[in-house]
Amino acid sequence: MSVSVRGGRVGERARRIDGIPKATGAHAYASDLSAENMLWGVTVRSPHASARILRIDAHAAARAPGVVCVLTAGDLPAARTFGLEFADQPVLADGVIRYAGEPVAVVAAETHEQARRAAELVEVAYEPLPAVLDMEDALRPDAPQLYEFGNVLRHVHIVRGDPEADAEVCVDRYYETAMQDQAALGPEAGLAVPAADGSVDLYAATQWLHVDRQQIAACLGLPEEMLRITLAGVGGAFGSREDIHVQIHACLVALRTGRPVKMTVGREESFHAHVHRHPSRIWIRYGATRDGALVSADVRVLMDGGAYASSSPPVLGNAATFAAGPYEVPNVRIEGTVVYTNNPPCGAMRGFGAPQVCFAYESAMDALAATLGMDPVELRLKNAVRTGSTLPTGQALTGSAPVRETIERCSAIPLPPEERATGRDPIAYPGGAGNVGRGEALRRGVGYAVGFKNVAYSEGFDDAAEATVTLRPSADGPVAVIRTAAVDYGQGLYTVLAQIARTELDVDEVVFEPVSTESGSAGSTSASRQTTMSGGAVLGACREIAEALAGRVLEEPITRTCTYHHRATTGLDADGQGSPHVSFSFVTVRAVVEVDEELGLVRVVQLAAAQDAGRVLNPQGAEGQVEGAAAMGLGLALTEELRLEGGAITNASFTDYLLPTILDVPPIETVFVEEPEPDAPYGVKGIGELATIAVTPAIVSALRAATGRELNRVPVRPDDLVGIRPPAATTGRAPIPDVPGQKAIPEYHGLRLGQQKLMKGRNT
Amino acid sequence: MTITTTVNGIERSVDIAPEASLLTLLRDELGLTGSKNACEQGECGSCSVWLDGELVCSCLVAALQAEGRSVATIESLGDDARLHAVQEAFVEAGAVQCGFCTPGLVVAVADLLERDPHPTDETIREALAGNLCRCTGYAKILSAVHVAEEASR
Numbered sequence: 001m002s003v004s005v006r007g008g009r010v011g012e013r014a015r016r017i018d019g020i021p022k023a024t025g026a027h028a029y030a031s032d033l034s035a036e037n038m039l040w041g042v043t044v045r046s047p048h049a050s051a052r053i054l055r056i057d058a059h060a061a062a063r064a065p066g067v068v069c070v071l072t073a074g075d076l077p078a079a080r081t082f083g084l085e086f087a088d089q090p091v092l093a094d095g096v097i098r099y100a101g102e103p104v105a106v107v108a109a110e111t112h113e114q115a116r117r118a119a120e121l122v123e124v125a126y127e128p129l130p131a132v133l134d135m136e137d138a139l140r141p142d143a144p145q146l147y148e149f150g151n152v153l154r155h156v157h158i159v160r161g162d163p164e165a166d167a168e169v170c171v172d173r174y175y176e177t178a179m180q181d182q183a184a185l186g187p188e189a190g191l192a193v194p195a196a197d198g199s200v201d202l203y204a205a206t207q208w209l210h211v212d213r214q215q216i217a218a219c220l221g222l223p224e225e226m227l228r229i230t231l232a233g234v235g236g237a238f239g240s241r242e243d244i245h246v247q248i249h250a251c252l253v254a255l256r257t258g259r260p261v262k263m264t265v266g267r268e269e270s271f272h273a274h275v276h277r278h279p280s281r282i283w284i285r286y287g288a289t290r291d292g293a294l295v296s297a298d299v300r301v302l303m304d305g306g307a308y309a310s311s312s313p314p315v316l317g318n319a320a321t322f323a324a325g326p327y328e329v330p331n332v333r334i335e336g337t338v339v340y341t342n343n344p345p346c347g348a349m350r351g352f353g354a355p356q357v358c359f360a361y362e363s364a365m366d367a368l369a370a371t372l373g374m375d376p377v378e379l380r381l382k383n384a385v386r387t388g389s390t391l392p393t394g395q396a397l398t399g400s401a402p403v404r405e406t407i408e409r410c411s412a413i414p415l416p417p418e419e420r421a422t423g424r425d426p427i428a429y430p431g432g433a434g435n436v437g438r439g440e441a442l443r444r445g446v447g448y449a450v451g452f453k454n455v456a457y458s459e460g461f462d463d464a465a466e467a468t469v470t471l472r473p474s475a476d477g478p479v480a481v482i483r484t485a486a487v488d489y490g491q492g493l494y495t496v497l498a499q500i501a502r503t504e505l506d507v508d509e510v511v512f513e514p515v516s517t518e519s520g521s522a523g524s525t526s527a528s529r530q531t532t533m534s535g536g537a538v539l540g541a542c543r544e545i546a547e548a549l550a551g552r553v554l555e556e557p558i559t560r561t562c563t564y565h566h567r568a569t570t571g572l573d574a575d576g577q578g579s580p581h582v583s584f585s586f587v588t589v590r591a592v593v594e595v596d597e598e599l600g601l602v603r604v605v606q607l608a609a610a611q612d613a614g615r616v617l618n619p620q621g622a623e624g625q626v627e628g629a630a631a632m633g634l635g636l637a638l639t640e641e642l643r644l645e646g647g648a649i650t651n652a653s654f655t656d657y658l659l660p661t662i663l664d665v666p667p668i669e670t671v672f673v674e675e676p677e678p679d680a681p682y683g684v685k686g687i688g689e690l691a692t693i694a695v696t697p698a699i700v701s702a703l704r705a706a707t708g709r710e711l712n713r714v715p716v717r718p719d720d721l722v723g724i725r726p727p728a729a730t731t732g733r734a735p736i737p738d739v740p741g742q743k744a745i746p747e748y749h750g751l752r753l754g755q756q757k758l759m760k761g762r763n764t
Numbered sequence: 765m766t767i768t769t770t771v772n773g774i775e776r777s778v779d780i781a782p783e784a785s786l787l788t789l790l791r792d793e794l795g796l797t798g799s800k801n802a803c804e805q806g807e808c809g810s811c812s813v814w815l816d817g818e819l820v821c822s823c824l825v826a827a828l829q830a831e832g833r834s835v836a837t838i839e840s841l842g843d844d845a846r847l848h849a850v851q852e853a854f855v856e857a858g859a860v861q862c863g864f865c866t867p868g869l870v871v872a873v874a875d876l877l878e879r880d881p882h883p884t885d886e887t888i889r890e891a892l893a894g895n896l897c898r899c900t901g902y903a904k905i906l907s908a909v910h911v912a913e914e915a916s917r
Contacts, residue, residue: 019855020847022863023870025798025838032797112792113781185802185810185864185898235800235864236898267803427886490862490899620858620904627901628861654807654896662892662902 008495010503010682013620016495017512018488029233030189030205035260038191039068041246041253042115042263044105044122045272049342049647050131050144051097053104053124061107061121066114068257070122071106071249075256078221082244084211088147089308089345091219091248097126098146098307099344100648101272108253108261131342133647135281135304136734138339146307146340152737153305154313156320156336158576160392163333167287167295171367174730175284175360176713177696178641179304180277182349183659184489186235188245188273189264192254199226200251205234207241208524209485209517219248220255224517227251231515234489238632239348240274241489242526243310271652275310275347276642278303278338280319282360283733287331292374294383296331297324297392300733301357303338303346310347312338317459317572318353321580324392325361326403326452327383332392334576335736342647348526350632354453354693359714362449362697366704376701380450380588381407394577400675400685402612403586407450410588410610413669415446419605430594431601432663441598444605447701450588451694454581455686456529460571463529465564466520467497467537471505471545472557480505480542483513486522486534491688492621493530497538499617500681504542520563528585528686531617536564536681567679583677586612587690589630591698595706600718602638604699608669614677614685625688626670633695635660641715769830771796772840780827787811787822789830790837798838798867802896809895810868812875813837819875821894838867841874850874853912854905861899869895873909882913 008014021027058070073080073094080094081087090096093104105122109115130144137143138151145151190204199222206212209229217224234241246263253261265273280303287296301319305312320336351358369376384403390396419428421439429435430442457463468483480501488494498510513519522534540562548558570578592605607630616622639658643650651657676683696714703721704711710727711720719725768777771794778793790796790813799822800810806821813822814836815829822835842848850873853859860866869892876883876891883891888909897905 013858015855016858016860018863019860020844020851022860022866023847023851023854024841024843025867026844027863028797029800029864031801032791034795113784183898184862185800185808185896186862187802234862235802236862238898264801266801267805425886427890492861624858624861624900624904627903628899629901631901632898653805654803655805659896659898661894661896662889662905665902668901668903 007508008499008502010499010617014495014499014618016492017498018494027233029186029235030203031187031264033191033203033232033262035191035193038260038262039108039110039253039257040112040115041106041108041250041261042119043103043249044107044119046093046097046102046104047100047648048097048126048128049100049133050129051126052129053093053095053097054127055125056105057123058105060123061118064114064118064121066110067118068108069253071252071256079218082215082219082248083309084243084311085313086309099342101344106249106253108257131647133342135302135339135341138341139735139737151340153309153338153340154316155737156316156572156576158320158332158334158392160394161331163296163298163331165296165331168290169371170285170287171364171371172285173364173367174712174728175282175363176728177280177356177359178715179279179346180349180636180640181271181642181657182238182240182274183657184236184238184240187265187267187270190246190250191260191262192250193260194254194258200254202227202229202247202251203232204229204247205232205241207237207487207489207526210521211524212244212247213517215244216247216251220251229517231487234487237489238350239352239526242348242524243275245273267654268652271649275345277349278305278315278346278356280356281734282357283730284360284364286364286368288368288372292372292379292382294327294329297329299323299334301336302734304341304343305338306341306343306345308345310345312347314458315347315353317580318454319357321393322354322452323357323361325365326385326450326586328385328389329392334392337737343644344649350629350692351453351689352527354451355636355696358449358451358693359697363700363712366701377407377411377448393572393580395579395581397584399583400614400677401584401586402673402675403450405673406586406588406610406612409671409673410590410608413590413608413671416592416606430596430603431599435596435599435601437596437599441596443595443597443706445593445595445702445706447591447698447705448588449694449697449701450586451690452584452586453528453689453693455532455585456527456566456582458569458580460569462565463523463533465522465533465537466561467522467534467541468519468559468561469501469538469541469545470557470559471554473554478505478507478554479509479511480507481511481513482538483519484522484534485515485517485519486530487515487525489525491625492618493525493534495621496531496535496617500535500538501542504539504546528688531684531686532680533564533566535684537562539681540564583680583685585685585687585690587694589691589694589698591695591702593699593702593706595703595721597707600721602703604634604666606666606669607695609691610671610673611687611690612685613672613674613687614680615674615683616672617682617684622672622687623670626691627668629688629691630668630695631660631665633692634665634699636714637696637699638715767828767831770834772836782828784827785823786825786827786830789827790822796837796839800864800867802864807896809872810865812868812871819872838871841870848874849915850877850912853908853915857904857908857911859900859904859908865895865897869897869905873912877913881916
């Protein structure tokens with residue numbers, strides 16, 4: 001179904017093009033789809049984190065009412081594993097279980113309820129095996145090894161200058177971050193429809209159609225052109241839909257039965273059906289002169305990748321390359337490791353490795369400011385990178401880097417007025433109406449944090465984006481038609497693409513063709529990249545059309561396809577040197593909090609953000625990105641943590657996994673710093689991930705200011721604030737794995753290989 | 765078993781499993797997919813509908829409880845051609861991102877404004893505390909409620 005919309009050019013508060021069908025309930029999400037004669041598929045998952053499968057008895061399930069088929073590993077027709085970076089994740093467990101929640105079987109029946117009931121009848125005999133449940137344990141020589149090459153998924157070593165250089169003042173700190181969930185409201189879902197010629201049409205919620213197709217087709221044993229994927233409505237993603245969820249299972253059943261198959265998971269299963277944000281442990285030492293100039297940074301980053309690789313390698317690449325902060329530090333050593341464990345797989349989530357290290361480096365910067373007796377804002381202004389700075393990888397910061405401007409603009413946002421402590425509406429106290437205190441023990445605190453992140457993919461990967469634009473005449477004037485395979489999962493990409501077409505072609509009406517693999521790859525909607533990448537492709541196509549038209553009256557349709565490439569990057573050498581990132585976006589956040597010191601309850605009073613944006617194409621959409629990102633950072637600061645017991649998630653529900661509500665998220669004051677990024681379309685920068693990164697440390701900084709407590713772990717719990725739970729402890733830095741001596745790490749290819757395959761045939 | 769209920773003004777008789785929820789009845793049997801299934805525990809408000817005029821999470825109501833009663837869903841509020849003021853306000857204010865929570869929020873806001881045509885921020889926050897949104901950070905949702913209530917002044 002195509003969408004046709006009018007109004008709104010670059011720089012204007014254009015209405016989002018899919019707003020009305022979403023507000024009426026007419027917009028069809030993946031979980032809303034159905035087809036004639038459709039079956040329902042349900043996945044059977046392992047309750048064990050580490051086990052051997054002794055046998056699977058599916059007879060009872062197969063005979064249950066309505067059941068049409070039961071698939072186990074023995075039924076897989078082709079590739080048995082998939083994965084974004086390495087194909088290491090079994091489609092269905094093949095004798096070995098590596099995490100609790102791993103798929104073991106798929107049951108398909110006439111109704112959803114019949115499939116669910118039959119799934120409970122699949123009898124799996126497990127022999128539990130020793131499990132690796134702690135990321136530091138994974139590095140011990142005597143730890144069970146998840147793979148024959150060991151438990152090290154990737155290690156990054158970065159050294160520049162002399163990390164032992166003398167510094168007059170040092171701070172040495174330890175920080176932990178918890179496993180966070182994307183918790184997109186739309187569940188993982190898809191509908192697979194088989195065709196008479198043995199091909200399949202898949203309608204699914206995802207972030208990158210073409211990389212899905214590569215992985216799915218291999219597991220179906222089909223050439224890619226026999227799998228057509230059309231984007232269904234996507235109910236949020238935030239990284240959780242970069243990996244395959246139900247797609248392969250649904251297609252397998254469709255091919256086996258010759259009938260359409262729908263799969264949609266419930267909330268509990270959703271927590272098992274996607275990857276999470278890596279929990280981390282970070283040891284950081286900053287050295288500085290007495291007047292506050294950073295001399296050195298020595299950082300050890302350890303991340304828990306869980307049982308399968310997912311996108312752990314680039315997540316670690318980001319964490320390591322950002323670990324010293326957006327600061328000029330001449331002497332740096334960074335050791336980053338991501339390990340395999342028997343915990344649930346971790347991968348992409350908004351921020352992609354940046355939030356964990358930002359919590360550490362910003363907390364350490366506060367500690368350094370306190371040690372120096374210096375204003376923390378001053379310390380940051382003094383050390384912030386600028387255009388021309390050199391990063392720890394040796395990469396020269398050639399693009400725009402208005403870090404100081406974001407710090408100054410953020411601190412200039414008026415603070416909220418002081419409020420009286422007593423006599424308030426109970427809802428205005430920390431903890432809300434349930435708080436038994438009435439303002440007797442309130443402490444206010446203010447904290448700042450600066451964060452940064454790369455835009456688009458890194459380490460030599462050419463994540464190009466293709467788009468096709470047609471300008472055609474109509475009775476009401478020319479109409480622009482956009483064909484793109486890019487996914488808009490809520491951030492407003494299509495609205496921005498329409499604004500670009502209207503601006504460049506001077507049209508009002510823009511029509512979007514269905515988003516499918518029938519168009520060329522637009523790359524992933526992630527890494528804050530689509531406004532730059534697909535925006536660049538649409539802009540390029542529009543300008544070629546304008547050139548072809550050369551001011552004449554349009555008589556025949558003109559079509560142009562454009563592929564946008566960002567500038568080339570490089571991998572990291574043995575010392576972590578290279579030019580791995582395309583460009584950077586920065587943000588400064590200020591948090592004002594109130595703590596009830598006796599109850600350990602928190603009220604965030606205000607968040608203020610100054611966002612480096614290059615150029616804002618749609619102010620309303622840009623504000624929405626900052627506000628939504630801020631709420632997610634607030635969640636990690638205060639409530640969001642997936643808890644594990646024996647490797648199994650114990651709080652897989654919205655009753656127990658606490659998302660911020662409208663009562664928890666305060667007013668968010670946003671200003672944009674617009675310094676155009678050279679070479680980017682209109683000078684834009686992606687911004688969607690930034691506030692998530694810096695809000696967490698800003699809130700914790702404010703909590704420290706209010707309570708004087710150390711607070712070295714997020715989320716901060718009430719127990720931490722009243723002092724019942726001591727700070728997270730460490731016995732010292734985790735060991736650095738012997739790399740590459742033991743050949744512990746498979747060679748890192750990144751997505752580059754896959755992308756080369758994708759782009760082949762399009763460039764020739 | 766068969767139950768008879770009035771949905772958006774039309775009497776419907778449906779054969780349904782006794783354990784099915786009202787949400788399942790609406791979505792899977794009647795094809796009214798505007799009400800969303802996001803948590804199945806009454807925590808997120810995405811499935812909010814009116815049952816005899818009272819706002820409920822349809823995932824927590826057994827389909828059988830709708831026997832002989834009247835259900836109104838998001839589909840009863842407006843369509844592309846004629847938007848309800850709250851729907852118009854959500855689009856205008858930029859309160860829609862992925863949109864999965866939007867139908868539930870639109871229903872909850874319409875319900876709030878019926879009871880309190882000009883609510884304060886505190887009242888709005890309290891009324892919408894049962895509706896989770898993962899995309900917007902709620903700022904534009906708060907704005908949307910004000911756009912809607914100002915439109916009725």
